[in-house]
Structures are given as structure tokens and as C-alpha cells.
Amino acid sequence: MKPALPLDKLTLDKFDLDLLERLQKNCQTPLRELAEAVHLSTATVQRRIQRLKETGYIQANVAVLDPDRLGQVITLLVEVHVEKTHTTELEQLKSSFSGPEIQQCYYVTGDADFMLVILVPNMTAFQEICDRLFHNNPNVKWFRTIVVLDRVKATLDVV
Amino acid sequence: MKPALPLDKLTLDKFDLDLLERLQKNCQTPLRELAEAVHLSTATVQRRIQRLKETGYIQANVAVLDPDRLGQVITLLVEVHVEKTHTTELEQLKSSFSGPEIQQCYYVTGDADFMLVILVPNMTAFQEICDRLFHNNPNVKWFRTIVVLDRVKATLDVV
DNA sequence: GATGAAACGCAACCGAC
């Protein structure tokens, strides 16, 4: 199998970037509509998108759900401070921070070591998570919880 | 027009939840595949999904792009402390935190007022953002930047 | 090697039952 179109990171032309931007807003836009927007044929658009998938520029196509409607009404940010930052311990922690309630997990510099974004239906659920992930983990020195009052913006947009 | 299917927030049955979970992973799954997975007919699955869109459970269908491949290699968390927290000033700030580089913006309790997740290609770009959003804004008392070393997990998953 | 026009086959969609 031959890579016919640009594989490299920096060889995306304006058409590709235009398409990515549009798909990022709505990945169900019909090819026909995309085609006339970027002034290419549907066939070309289809091939470019396929290539963008194959080469990993497009990682996934997902439905964005409304957390409020699904009862996940509380968003919390948790700053985690760890005891040992050796590779093995870190990897262990990272993999423990992969549950469905944990929307995001960042390993960071500064006085904190991890920053988590957590979504829960109520505080009982959060307490359960704390027990499981923090209190019962000897490598977690301490953690600080920040309550989100307003989810002003929450996307994964890149451009 | 009859609401044949549940409209209320809490009346999603297991089929709806199952569908949402699957669409959240891949919103391009063929109806046929979804149908046999949840043991319903394709027609029903299609109607349910349409309803979930109309009622706002599904907010959007988006392509998830790889930030690294697109040159947005630096992720930063910014803790913003404001001067005045009156409604008008807050709304002004919130709307200023809506640029494309700002992936997420949370209005929070605690000693900070806002927490931002920012994606940039380099530090010059970040500096430009700081100037524009923070230094030139009299209502921003001070801000603290946290550098993300590893984007361990970054989704918008709800369940 | 990438492109666009047109043909193909399949899936989504909409009604009737």
C-alpha cells in the first residue's frame, strides 16, 4: 500500500486544513456540501478525509453529549500531589486515572503533579472516587478539589 | 405529533443509554451494526438517535483531531484571578475566553476564578494570548500558568 | 500522481402495514 498523499505533518495544504476545521464542527457534513464549500469534487474530498483518518490527523469521530441532561451535573477539578514521581509509580497513577468519570487527566509541572477534570452526578459519587483513587493510594500525598461553577467552554478543538 | 419515545431527562431507557455510549465512541457506526448490538431494528435505532439529537442529548458530532500532528504541541493550564466578580465583568471575561486557542474554560470556586486549558504551537503564541487576554485586561488581577507535560487523557465523555 | 464526472451499490430514511 502506497501513501499517495502527503504523510508528513506539515504538508497539509489549505484544502486539508479547511476540511479538518469543518469536520471538527460537524463530522456528519455530507461530502457534497464539503465539496462545494472547499471547491473540490466529492471524490477528492472523500479521499482526503479517508487519508486524514489513516494518517491519524483525525483520531475519532464522536458524539458530544450534554452532561447536564445525563445527570452528570457536577464538574470538579482535582489537583493531585504525589509522593514518588518515579516512572513506575507515575505510570501506575496514570493508568488509575482512566475511569469513565475522569474526563481529562494532565500530568503537569508546578507544585501539583496531576490535574484532573471529573464529572459526577452527585457528591457521593465523588467521595467514592476520592476513596478509591486518592485515599487508598499511598502514592497520593494530598489533593485539592476545585468546584466548577460554570462550564463556560469545553471542547477538544485544535484549530 | 406524538412523543412516542421518552422526552424527559430521566426517562432514557437502557437502549438509549447503550446507543449514546456507542455513539460517543464512534458516531459513524452504521445503523445496522448498532441495531444488532442493542437488539433493536435499524428503524428504531434511527428514530431514537434522531430524537436524542432533537432533544439535545447529543449536542454535536465532531471529529477529534490530533493536536500534536497539527502543531499544537503545547498544552497549558492557566489559573486566572480576577479583580471584580460582578456579573457584568464576569460575562465580559467569559466571552473573552472563547478564542480557538482556548479549548476549555471553567469558572470555579476557590482562590482562583477561572481555569483555562490552552493549546498553542509555541510559547510566542502563548505570550501573545497572555498579552491580549490578561495583561491588557484590568479586571485580571493575576494569573498562574501550569505547563502540561503529558496529556494523559482528554475526552468529553460523559458516561 | 492527483483530479473530477459519472456509474455503482449500499445505507438511511419514510411511509404503510
Added chain:
DNA sequence: GTCGGTTGCGTTTCATC
């Protein structure tokens, strides 16, 4: 919820540049 018909879509082919 099932069944068919219709439409519209993504996909492939092929000739062109």
C-alpha cells in the same frame, strides 16, 4: 417493530491533465 420503496450517500472506476 417489520417490510419495501425511494432517496441520497459514500465509494469505485476511469479518463484527463
